[in-house]
Amino acid sequence: MAGKRDWLDAGLALLAEQGAPAVTIERLADGLGLSKGSFYHHFKGMTGFRTALLEHFEAERTTRFVEQAEAAGGDRLDALLKLVLAPGRWLELEIAVRAWALQDAEARAVQERVDRTRLAYLTEISGDADLALALFLVVVGAGQVLPPPSGRQLKNALELVLGRRK
Numbered sequence: 001m002a003g004k005r006d007w008l009d010a011g012l013a014l015l016a017e018q019g020a021p022a023v024t025i026e027r028l029a030d031g032l033g034l035s036k037g038s039f040y041h042h043f044k045g046m047t048g049f050r051t052a053l054l055e056h057f058e059a060e061r062t063t064r065f066v067e068q069a070e071a072a073g074g075d076r077l078d079a080l081l082k083l084v085l086a087p088g089r090w091l092e093l094e095i096a097v098r099a100w101a102l103q104d105a106e107a108r109a110v111q112e113r114v115d116r117t118r119l120a121y122l123t124e125i126s127g128d129a130d131l132a133l134a135l136f137l138v139v140v141g142a143g144q145v146l147p148p149p150s151g152r153q154l155k156n157a158l159e160l161v162l163g164r165r166k
Helices: 004-018 025-030 036-042 047-074 076-084 092-102 106-126 129-142 151-161
Strands: none
Touching: 004 025, 004 036, 004 047, 004 092, 004 151, 025 036, 047 076, 047 106, 092 106, 092 129, 106 129, 106 151, 129 151
8 A cells, every 4th residue: 555655756757747737636646556545544635635745845855865965974066966966857847847836836936945955055065156146056056957968967067166177
């Protein structure tokens, strides 16, 4: 039996792949091979699921990254960049959540909180608010370019901003 996290992970994957309007109980249940009853065992409808999905996004893509960068010891900025640049559909997910935030007040509030948290942490570990903003803008902007830059290209751009590339 799928747990709450399975539903939320499936929701993030569907969100990244097809956007917020595609995240429906039917698509989630079909994707997991489960009944709608299983969904309702964990959530009180789509409103509750969407709230939990946004919380899950924040926990996975921000809170967990900060915790892991802190636990890594040494250069927290390098540790954070490795997490941010890890392979996966993260860029598509970031784009989807930002698009959702343009149309939904709850998603917007979460996105604003996530952005504030990310910028504050980047400022803390870099010691420079301008550098933190530049790094943040490079990553966010990478999601707006079509086709998006490869992971290597994004890493190179971040290294350039950090002055680590000659």
